[in-house]
Amino acid sequence: MTENQNIRVAVDAIVFGYQNSQLYVLLIQQKFGTQESYWALPGGLVKNDESLQDAVKRELKEETNVEVNYFEQLFTFGDDVNRDPRNRVISIAYYALVDPSKLKVQADTDAEHAQWFKINEIPALAFDHNQILKKGLERLKAKLTYEPIGFDLLPKEFLFSELENLYCTILEKEIERRNFRKKILSFGIVEETENYSPVKTGRPAKLFRFNHKKYNDLHEEGFHFEIKFA
């Protein structure tokens, strides 16, 4: 009985990007198989001698030419025995956040079929990928409130208003500008730089930077990041 198990192991990647008050996800167009022409999450089968993390990085790179160095495991999909009509396949889904500079890397080498989609313009995807994406989005929303991951979606130096908009956009909520700023600054993990934004409209604004080291130190001491909204 242990000898005839016939289950494939795949990984899938949800890669989130953000720009101009829009959340994006990176998708690829299926070329082969029964799900041909459907868009899908990047991913594929794990190799025998490869870690799951490596597998998801490799597949992403192969299929979209995007490189990501940190993926977080999201969930393993394997309760629906027929989630892939060809074989029994279980998929370990991962997600990653990339900064806006990566949003332009489409139509590359063999990644011609990769494209960034706005989160609310996602088509019907192959397999159970809409469901996977849904779970990823829920996780993103939840994490945004209790871990400082929003910064991973912004350039190294960013405007406070961008951070603000990111929270509004992803969480689909209004926020009180003054209180938000006060709160974030009170943590002491975001610092003003000497630079001003190149934006030409309105009063010039200082650029800010997330201080990873400071956050890690505070975190060690028991600090918990948390942003709540009514």
Added chain:
Amino acid sequence: MTENQNIRVAVDAIVFGYQNSQLYVLLIQQKFGTQESYWALPGGLVKNDESLQDAVKRELKEETNVEVNYFEQLFTFGDDVNRDPRNRVISIAYYALVDPSKLKVQADTDAEHAQWFKINEIPALAFDHNQILKKGLERLKAKLTYEPIGFDLLPKEFLFSELENLYCTILEKEIERRNFRKKILSFGIVEETENYSPVKTGRPAKLFRFNHKKYNDLHEEGFHFEIKFA
């Protein structure tokens, strides 16, 4: 390449129990294989036509004779290619919480090698099971603070002091009795019963009950359970 993938898919179960200010985990003794005589988490290979959830329930039942109807997926372990020395095996770990009545069901039928271990008397386990358990425990601790799961470890009717001790024990923290009680009661999800505890020492205490329905209703409306301690 897709044809020669050779990776086994297993599930493992962390089953937590609680009694008398002690947190327990259910382990089995390995009978075969290189990890013979080591204690291990219940678990085994998934069948081709079986959901992951069903697999973990089946394995647990087979190996320990304990039945659990809700497992939560914890994490998938598959980055270490040699975590099982025999083959490449990835394992989807689940955890469950059971009430004290199940703590007695040892030495049953074919479950003679199953045993409850106190959480701080866990021996060296087979494979990477200590690591899996560690992750499970972290999750349990975290969830305890933001979801009302402590009740799953108690009998249907319980003393407030038992709930209190459960939190202290698992989180390894002191708590302020009056504030804890006030807080929990303020949620309106725990109700007094008409019954008194059979304990014969000290002032007789009312038994309390967790109202699942009430919690679900409140949760729908956006209520978030949360217990924090200094």
Added chain:
DNA sequence: TTATATTTGTGTAAATCTTACGCATTTTAA
């Protein structure tokens, strides 16, 4: 029967954190 030990059950004041709210400043473009 009385005293002691044990555990339950409760209130309040101070401190902290959260919320709500509006206006002056600095720039660009008309």
Added chain:
DNA sequence: TTAAAATGCGTAAGATTTACACAAATATAA
């Protein structure tokens, strides 16, 4: 020079959290 656009700032009221101590109900032992 004026209008439009976005930044940057402070405070008072309300809500939540914390810290803290003693009386009540029972069983048991003296």
